[in-house]
Amino acid sequence: xxxMTQSPSSLSASVGDRVTITCRASQSISRYLNWYQQKPGKxxxxxxFAASSLQSGVPSRFSGSGSGTDFTLTISSLxxxxxxxxxxxxxxGTSRTFGQGTKVEIK
Amino acid sequence: EVQLVExxxxxxxxxxxxxxxxxxxxxxxxIYEMNWVRQAxxxxxxxxxxxxxxxxxxxxADSVEGRFTISRDNAKNSLYLQMNSLxxxxxxxYYCARVLAAAGSPLDYWGQGTLVTVSS
Numbered sequence: 547x548x549x550m551t552q553s554p555s556s557l558s559a560s561v562g563d564r565v566t567i568t569c570r571a572s573q574s575i576s577r578y579l580n581w582y583q584q585k586p587g588k589x590x591x592x593x594x595f596a597a598s599s600l601q602s603g604v605p606s607r608f609s610g611s612g613s614g615t616d617f618t619l620t621i622s623s624l625x626x627x628x629x630x631x632x633x634x635x636x637x638x639g640t641s642r643t644f645g646q647g648t649k650v651e652i653k
Numbered sequence: 654e655v656q657l658v659e660x661x662x663x664x665x666x667x668x669x670x671x672x673x674x675x676x677x678x679x680x681x682x683x684i685y686e687m688n689w690v691r692q693a694x695x696x697x698x699x700x701x702x703x704x705x706x707x708x709x710x711x712x713x714a715d716s717v718e719g720r721f722t723i724s725r726d727n728a729k730n731s732l733y734l735q736m737n738s739l740x741x742x743x744x745x746x747y748y749c750a751r752v753l754a755a756a757g758s759p760l761d762y763w764g765q766g767t768l769v770t771v772s773s
Contacts, residue, residue: 589765
């Protein structure tokens with residue numbers, strides 16, 4: 547099975563900061579990589595699909611990049627509503643593995 | 654409005670069974686692929702199972718293979734997860750999620766989740 551590793555596991559940042567989260571696959575997954583945001587007690591929400599496509603309704607401060615094994619989610623200017631946990635997910639093989647998550651906290 | 658509403662969760666003893674349901678509305682259910690994803694208390698997301706729009710293609714995570722069965726009834730706009738031989742480690746909130754028909758097969762709509770607790 548394809549393993550997904552996110553880093554860091556958590557980070558502290560201030561409103562207005564640029565935040566970068568990375569996700570590494572254990573083998574090449576082309577661009578079959580999606581990003582989700584989850585707030586406490588809520589279901590996850592889709593942010594980015596196919597590595598860099600912004601889901602409808604998602605603010606443009608969110609962007610994704612990468613291909614193969616290394617991917618990045620960037621928040622260009624962190625807003626108060628962005629404090630949450632972020633997950634990457636691969637959909638290359640028959641499994642749909644998630645990364646372990648990155649919790650973005652207020653500094 | 655797209656809605657996914659899970660039901661069927663509850664408390665069950667180890668070795669027991671439960672059947673989860675997911676009622677879909679607001680979209681043409683029969684043309685969408687679907688997934689089950691779970692989240693243990695305080696933990697991350699774990700993909701559980703996938704089913705194609707017709708039900709002809711099914712995948713499972715290794716952790717549930719042979720114990721869980723995904724199915725769907727397109728006439729009833731419903732997705733199911735039959736869970737047998739439940740273990741303590743199956744305790745989680747179970748979400749059903751729709752697959753967006755786009756590159757990457759992302760999950761674009763999720764239900765609110767139903768809690769399954771496996772405990773003696």
